[in-house]
Amino acid sequence: MSDARKKSKVVSYNKWGYIFLAPFFIVWVIFQFIPLATTIYNSFFENYRSGLTQIGPNFVGLKNFVTIVTNGDLINYSKNTLIMWIIGFIPQIFFSLLLAAWFTDPSLRLKAQRFFKTVIYLPNLIMASAFSMLFFTLFSDNGPINSILVNIGLLSQPFKFMSNATAVRCLVGFMNFVMWFGNTTILLMAGMMGIDQSLFEAAEVDGATATEVFWKITLPILRPILVYVLITSLIGGLQMFDVPQILTNGTGDPARSSMTLIMYLNKHLFSKNFGMGGALSVFLFIITGILSLIVFRISYAGEVK
Amino acid sequence: MKKLASVLLSTLMAASLVACGTSTSSGTPAEAPAEEKPAEATAEATAEAAPAGDEGSVLNIYCWNEEFKSRLEDHYPGYEKVDATTGKIGDVTVKFTITPSDDNAYQNKLDEVLPNNASAAADDKVDIFLVEADYALKYTGADPAVALDVKGDLGLTDADLANQYQYTKDVVTANGVLRGVSWQGCPGVLVYRRDIATEVFGTDDPAEIAPLLSDWDKFNEAAAKLKEAGYTITCSANDTFRVYSNNVTSKWVEDGKINIDPNIEKWVEDSKALVDAGETGTYDLWGDEWNAGFMKDGKVFCYFGPAWLINFCMAADDEGSVAHDGGWAAVEGPQGFNWGGTWICGAQGSDNPTLVADIMKQLTCTESVMTDIVKKDSDFVNNKPAMEAAAKDDSYAFPILGGQNPLAMFCEGANKISMANISNYDQGCTEEFQNAMKNYFDGNYATYEEALDAFYKAVGEKYPELAQ
Numbered sequence A: 001m002s003d004a005r006k007k008s009k010v011v012s013y014n015k016w017g018y019i020f021l022a023p024f025f026i027v028w029v030i031f032q033f034i035p036l037a038t039t040i041y042n043s044f045f046e047n048y049r050s051g052l053t054q055i056g057p058n059f060v061g062l063k064n065f066v067t068i069v070t071n072g073d074l075i076n077y078s079k080n081t082l083i084m085w086i087i088g089f090i091p092q093i094f095f096s097l098l099l100a101a102w103f104t105d106p107s108l109r110l111k112a113q114r115f116f117k118t119v120i121y122l123p124n125l126i127m128a129s130a131f132s133m134l135f136f137t138l139f140s141d142n143g144p145i146n147s148i149l150v151n152i153g154l155l156s157q158p159f160k161f162m163s164n165a166t167a168v169r170c171l172v173g174f175m176n177f178v179m180w181f182g183n184t185t186i187l188l189m190a191g192m193m194g195i196d197q198s199l200f201e202a203a204e205v206d207g208a209t210a211t212e213v214f215w216k217i218t219l220p221i222l223r224p225i226l227v228y229v230l231i232t233s234l235i236g237g238l239q240m241f242d243v244p245q246i247l248t249n250g251t252g253d254p255a256r257s258s259m260t261l262i263m264y265l266n267k268h269l270f271s272k273n274f275g276m277g278g279a280l281s282v283f284l285f286i287i288t289g290i291l292s293l294i295v296f297r298i299s300y301a302g303e304v305k
Numbered sequence B: 001m002k003k004l005a006s007v008l009l010s011t012l013m014a015a016s017l018v019a020c021g022t023s024t025s026s027g028t029p030a031e032a033p034a035e036e037k038p039a040e041a042t043a044e045a046t047a048e049a050a051p052a053g054d055e056g057s058v059l060n061i062y063c064w065n066e067e068f069k070s071r072l073e074d075h076y077p078g079y080e081k082v083d084a085t086t087g088k089i090g091d092v093t094v095k096f097t098i099t100p101s102d103d104n105a106y107q108n109k110l111d112e113v114l115p116n117n118a119s120a121a122a123d124d125k126v127d128i129f130l131v132e133a134d135y136a137l138k139y140t141g142a143d144p145a146v147a148l149d150v151k152g153d154l155g156l157t158d159a160d161l162a163n164q165y166q167y168t169k170d171v172v173t174a175n176g177v178l179r180g181v182s183w184q185g186c187p188g189v190l191v192y193r194r195d196i197a198t199e200v201f202g203t204d205d206p207a208e209i210a211p212l213l214s215d216w217d218k219f220n221e222a223a224a225k226l227k228e229a230g231y232t233i234t235c236s237a238n239d240t241f242r243v244y245s246n247n248v249t250s251k252w253v254e255d256g257k258i259n260i261d262p263n264i265e266k267w268v269e270d271s272k273a274l275v276d277a278g279e280t281g282t283y284d285l286w287g288d289e290w291n292a293g294f295m296k297d298g299k300v301f302c303y304f305g306p307a308w309l310i311n312f313c314m315a316a317d318d319e320g321s322v323a324h325d326g327g328w329a330a331v332e333g334p335q336g337f338n339w340g341g342t343w344i345c346g347a348q349g350s351d352n353p354t355l356v357a358d359i360m361k362q363l364t365c366t367e368s369v370m371t372d373i374v375k376k377d378s379d380f381v382n383n384k385p386a387m388e389a390a391a392k393d394d395s396y397a398f399p400i401l402g403g404q405n406p407l408a409m410f411c412e413g414a415n416k417i418s419m420a421n422i423s424n425y426d427q428g429c430t431e432e433f434q435n436a437m438k439n440y441f442d443g444n445y446a447t448y449e450e451a452l453d454a455f456y457k458a459v460g461e462k463y464p465e466l467a468q
Helices: A002-042 A063-070 A073-104 A113-123 A128-139 A144-151 A165-193 A197-205 A212-237 A241-249 A263-266 A272-298 B002-036 B040-047 B067-075 B102-119 B133-140 B166-170 B194-201 B206-213 B217-228 B238-245 B263-276 B288-294 B307-312 B355-365 B366-376 B384-391 B408-414 B426-441 B448-462
Strands: A045-050 A055-060 B058-063 B079-083 B088-089 B092-098 B126-130 B190-193 B304-305 B328-331 B344-345
Touching: A002 A045, A002 A272, A045 A272, A055 A272, A063 A073, A063 A272, A073 A113, A073 A165, A073 A212, A073 A263, A113 A165, A128 A144, A128 A165, A128 A241, A128 B344, A165 A212, A165 A241, A165 B408, A197 A212, A212 A272, A241 A263, A241 B133, A263 A272, A263 B344, A263 B448, B058 B102, B067 B079, B067 B092, B067 B344, B067 B366, B088 B384, B102 B126, B102 B133, B126 B133, B126 B355, B133 B344, B133 B426, B190 B194, B190 B206, B190 B307, B190 B408, B194 B206, B194 B217, B206 B328, B217 B263, B238 B263, B238 B304, B238 B426, B263 B426, B304 B307, B344 B355, B355 B366, B384 B408, B426 B448
Parallel strands: B058 B092, B058 B126
Antiparallel strands: A045 A055, B079 B088, B088 B092, B126 B344, B190 B304, B190 B328
16 A cells, blocks of 8 residues: 555656656657658658749659769868868867967966957857848958058959959858857866866976966867867858858859858758758758767767766 | 857747737738728719729738839829728728848748638738739749739720730730739830040930940940940949840740850850950949949949939939939930839739729729829839820930930830740849859859859759759
8 A cells, every 4th residue: 555655656756757848848849850850751852843833742762862962062062161161160269279278377367357258259149140241341342341452552453352262261261260269269268267277286386388288288188178169160160051141142152162051952942942952951960960979979978988 | 158049039039920920910800890881881982993892801912012002002093091001992901911022032922822812811812913024924824823814804905905015015924815914114225424425435415325335246345445444334244134135036944944045145245255354344233333333433334224223223312423413314225125114913813803903904004194103203104105295295304314305215115125035934044144154254164164054053953843
């Protein structure tokens, strides 16, 4: 008798667990799982609109996947995305490390730290589209940057930034750098502040220089955080869309050299081409999944064992 | 942090959507019963416009800007304005649904509602929708038919339509069936700067400038002369595109295959030469650089445009603009063309066919109404006798053109325009072709063939059935 009562108590506690989980689970199923499953399902169909006529859905197996791979689009636009991500990430990680090291170094006694931390984070609060509109105007053929360069005599005639592949890619990279380095700085600072101060003191006692301390103590201990920053930034980079989309007015010009994977996905929206869009999304899902697994492995390597 | 912000933002957005949704949906039912009571009372008063008793009580109009609304408000007899997006004609409530055309939003909206219009609730049925020439055929084709046959379904007669320019009918005719009408025509002319003409060609008289720009070879020769004096003939290669593309002899898509017309190829050839010689640019129309040419310190000799461009887009209100002092003049230019225009289509499934037909008839066939439109809105209306009379009347002279009356040229142009070669794919093809060629002109594609491949690819993305 008393045994049975005990049992029922346990069950009723379990019930509450499920009830508290339910809202998250329902939202997750509706907004994450169902779209994911239908995306994969749709990728096997020919399904688009031509004008007012709906074509399909006709089952075509793996044809959409084959098309994307064989016409070179996936490779091409992955390459563009990666190049622009690297252009943005290298200065981003450099400046973030530098700033984080300065901010966390008590011997520098930096004043107004809070203020500067806010300032470097601010660009991230601007809407990406507003930011790229601004750059579009600044770097247009008759824009302020060109007039300055011509007026001080550096150029004899305006440079067409928007018609030059390198220039556009660098602009996109630069914008991403400016928008995200504050965020990265804060992540790295959290990591650096977690390092035991006695290590630094011991190094100082042993006569290590600041550079040596940075390379031999800070960086190695910071490695898991760095990898986390790298991979999350890479995942974010794969989804790069708003900045190049607005900067190039959706064309990915010049000659599609700044077209990212998601911009390409967006192109299929015009004809509501769910098949091709789905196939591309599945590829993206796989790549992102692999990257996330790597993060998981590294972050929880010690605990999982 | 970012996640939190995005969650907050999306909640806000969702909340505002819900708020909008409830306010509109609570708005309509409240109005609906009220409008039924005075129905009998006012029906007699506006007998000519009132629909037959069994027709719907709400006339839904889908459009992308305020233009048609203001034409209806100002010129349709018996129209009463209620608020920004509603009005009344007799006992019928007129509701405007305005969706801007940016990012294809307007067409997406039409695509969503029109195919199911017949089964929509009576008050939600679309009765009138407006289209532009670039995509008119998408909605005026026979399969699936979403627009009403103007003659067969709505009962307008050939006599009613006799004064309209033929090309305005061609735009909305598919398989011999007319499915739309327009109150305006948008024939274009070449508008040039008088001061630059005087400096380079020694005269600003349209009669003497006209022969210098009467075909493309002369146009290109003039470009070279202008270049020597430090001017570009047009702001961008895209300026002339419409002129070439309105004079094609074949469609963008023939038998399911993309087709490049010889005149389009000529545009590429001519424009490449002009761009390489520095005689024109590759800017986008409506961009900052393009607008800069309207100013006195601009270096652009001419623009191609219809009446609305001259009257409303050349910054005449700005003291620094050429238009402010009437510094432009018009000639016919190398070829005639059409730019813009709005067509009225009756939607299949409409429950107000009589009223739709009457609106079409009043705005596009009644000469007195159309003359009013010319006077009030400076439209070039789709009525031959009215425009030909105006062409001879000096009171219609354009101050921006220094007192020149270009209407005769517009009339001439409107008679010559042929829009027989439009296809369902014009909008996408034109957009992607200009974009691919801009890259070719700028040297980002080394050859014309490479640019063409990029064009085929982009069109294939927009219209998968054309993918190669």
